[in-house]
Amino acid sequence: MCGIVGYIGNNDSKEILLKGLEKLEYRGYDSAGIAVLNESGVSVFKEKGRIADLRSIVDESVMANMGIGHTRWATHGVPSKDNAHPHQSATNRFTLVHNGVIENYDLLKRDYLKDVNFVSETDTEVIVQLIERFVNEGMEVLEAFRKTLSLLIGSYALALIDRENQDTIYVAKNKSPLLVGLGNGFNVVASDAMAMLQVTNQFVELMDKEIVIVTKEKVTIQNLAGKTISRDPYTAELDASDIEKGTYPHYMLKEIDEQPLVMRKIIQMYENDQNELRIDQEIIEAMNAADRIYIIAAGTSYHAGLVGKQLIEKVAKIPVEVHVASEFGYNMPLLSEKPLFIFISQSGETADSRAVLVQVKEMGYHALTITNVPGSTLSREADFTLLLHAGPEIAVASTKAYTAQIAVMAILAEVTAKSRNIPVDFDLVHELGIVANAMEILCDSKELFEHISREFLSVTRNCFFIGRGIDYYVGLEGALKLKEISYIQAEGFAGGELKHGTIALIEEGTPIIALATQENVNLSIRGNVKEVVSRGANPCIISMKGLEMDEDSFVIPEVHELLTPLISVVPLQLIAYYAALHRDCDVDKPRNLAKSVTVE
């Protein structure tokens, strides 16, 4: 979702801001803009569309040592040049970029800004107009900024510049992510570290309701009451090459191919010197103290959570419920006496999950976050964190994070089981090694998946995924992958559920992708395939070695039956990738979607 960058220093800011915005493109956006300030005043450039469109309108001759930039994912008002950020106050003195949603913006307009002519439909413009109003009434800029923040209800990450002051960027944050980066003779602001790795790897985390006064020499963090807060910077352990595509045409393909490596990295990161898997003792104690685990997540992470439930229940014997984050807050089930909450989130910034985390922490419960991003909001605010070690995931469609989430939950389940003296009849390190090798075989079979994709999906408007048990959960993920990047309407169903309604949608040629990796339901899922085939469906069966039959389109290598999702999802990821490619879709940046969903 929206991304923010800012720079103040001795160099020309335009290219640093534009490059920063390019690194934030993966988050999803529909317009972009920058504002730079020099002795002649503020120059604002903004455009609907891609950063490349913005680049084409930026006046190269304007030189300025400070500026702010923004990628906008529309919430209030259509994607347009007028609604794109930066926004300016009535006299153009103040210029602001904002990520988040101001819930009371209409009320603020009515109460404070009746006479102001608004040029956009955004909630953001209210903020910048309020600041100017309070300054016009005689307040100092910082005081007006603070007063404005005290009136806002909702989420924000903000960067503000003042035409009358070429020395300062004012920054504030509440619920939306924002970091300050430190340099020698310059400082920067960014929604995430990747945006500014080009100039620094030293970052300071900001907490909710903090204000930061950023000059080229100094960064001063204050709370809303004006009290100065000191905080040490951290080094972002990211390699700039991690976020490059290299020779790959798309990040998604690169990230699919990285999955075997990620499996091996996870083994390495969670193994001790005796080659045993280990997890912090306090996390294992929290698992053992729980009478029920509640997994909270969204999208692909929710699908990983469904597989995690099977792993934790079958291996560690603790009951687990899995909930969609955006529902849980309003529709909370009756909780057990000693719940433990597990938040699964690739980005660690998903607003729906964060809202639940805040709620359950207020209720006094323990929370564990499983995330790919160290220092992310969900990681900071939970009691414990387990990292995915998957490396940055840039494509909007999540692939390697899904398999990493499942692998980390398998490790959590295994280590917990052993701590409870529950016998585990497999060696997980060995099994994950087999998974990594099997993934490699699948990644080397791309031509076949391209062919399957062409054969089954080139002319269709819809597609159904079916499976039973754990295969059903993978089917849900396969359907999400296909719909989000190829725009083919795709749904996942439990094999036995089709005949209760959905089978009415089957017509001549409707593609059905069926998963058959579980011995106990192999015959039943094949029965379900027969039911749809006799009504005209075009089936693609993906089975596992040992369970295969003549009619199967692809047989995946054999892995432990609890770990099959790690393997069976790979063909579905590749089929979705090629379907999107064949339809000329923007694979890495599908329409309407954002990588990091930071509004509820």
Ligand code: M6R
């Ligand atoms: O960062 P998170 O894992 O919390 O994100 C949750 C979903 O927004 C995410 O998984 C989304 O569904 C992906 N685009 C799916 O590919």
